[in-house]
Amino acid sequence: MVASKRLVVSCFLLVLLIAEANAQGLKVGFYGKTCPHAEGIVRKVVFAAMKKAPTLGAPLLRMFFHDCFVRGCDGSILLDSSNNQAEKNAVPNLSLRGFGIIDDSKAALEKVCPGIVSCSDILALIARDAMVALEGPTWEVETGRRDGRVSNINEVNLPSPFDNIAKLITDFRTKGLNEKDLVILSGGHTIGMGHCPLMTNRLYNFTGRGDSDPSLDSEYAANLRKKCKPTDTTTALEMDPGSFKTFDVSYFKLVAKRRGLFQSDAALLDNSKTRAYVLQQARGSTFFHDFGVSMVKMGRIGVLTGRAGEIRKMCRVPN
Structure with a gap:
């Protein structure tokens, strides 16, 4: 039993070391000489x-999250199905929108600079x-990612709105993210809609x-029961009622009052560390800065750099 635990820890550390080595290929302003107007x-x-x-x-924010948590931030979420069903056809990804914005950016x-800027970097910038x-x-986006060639619906295993705090913490730790990152990135629920x-x-x-x-x-x-009947499959709900179109700290105030929409929101109060972060952000502390820091960390997950992967000519298909 002890040996098996040591093996799990060793494998986890190896994953982190590989991820860190790959992330060293990223930097702010990667396209400064090859495509200086890329970000603009x-x-x-x-x-x-x-x-x-x-x-x-x-949905654009979720798209980046869903990309990074499956195969790393390699743009695999953008690939259309061909011989196999792609990630974007998985149930958690069916509500994603905005793929046309990636296409237009590409x-x-x-x-201006053909074959230079990767689709995975475009998604991070967007x-x-x-x-x-x-x-x-806002935050400075590290670039230098290259695009993956594989997208498989069977590999989609994302954190769920039904997850408890133990499962959420484990899922985030396996990606090199800690409890604070979990809370801060959950704060992305300050915008957008859920469904009954x-x-x-x-x-x-x-x-x-x-x-x-x-x-x-x-x-x-x-109030939610008035909007959602037991058989309702279509009604949309504001994740941050009253300001779901505004990026602010009100999400944390709602969670602190036990008004988080999803079980995963409520679960943030079930751990001493995550609860402390929720209460800290509810007081209007450092959310904007911390969100940028956590987004940069997430953007380093499993990246392809150097000669790995490719620079797709079109984001929906591999070269």
Whole structure:
């Protein structure tokens, strides 16, 4: 038993060392000489799109998260299905939107500096620029990623809105992210929508006895039941009611009041470290800065650099 635990720890450390070695190929301003206007070109496309459809901010942020947590930040989420079903066809990814923005950014870059900027870097830049467009935080994006060639629906195993705190912490640790990163990145729920099927269990049959989740504020639960009937599969719910289009700290204030929409939101109060971070951010502390730091860390997960992977000509298909 002890030997097996040591083996698990050794394998985990090896994964982290490999990830850190790969991440050393990233740097801010990677395209400074080869495509000096790359970031400005992407920003122009994103701002134009967000002006027309600001609700794209949340799915674009989720897209980067979902990409990095499967095979690393290699743009595999962008690939269409060919001989096999791709990641984007997995159930958690069906609600992602904004793929056209990646396509438009790539097309604009290919006109100026063909074959230089990777789709995985474009996605990382877009996640940042979409938040800026919502008057949210900004951060310096490390670039230098290369694109993967594989996308497989069977490899999609993302943290779930139904997960408890132990599962969430484990999932994040395996990616080199700690409890603070978990809380800060969960703060991305300050924008966007959820849907009733993700709440039905919490509202109507949490323990199999027709009850609601006791960790959910009773008044909030009653309001949600008015919007979500047991068989409702379509109604959308604001994850941060009242400011779901604004990137702010109100998400943490709601979680602290037991009004987090998902079980995974409520679970942040079930661990001393994550609870402390929630309460700290609810007081309006350092969320914007910390979010940028955690996004940079997430952007280093499993990256391909140097001669690994490729620079796709089109983001939806490998070369």
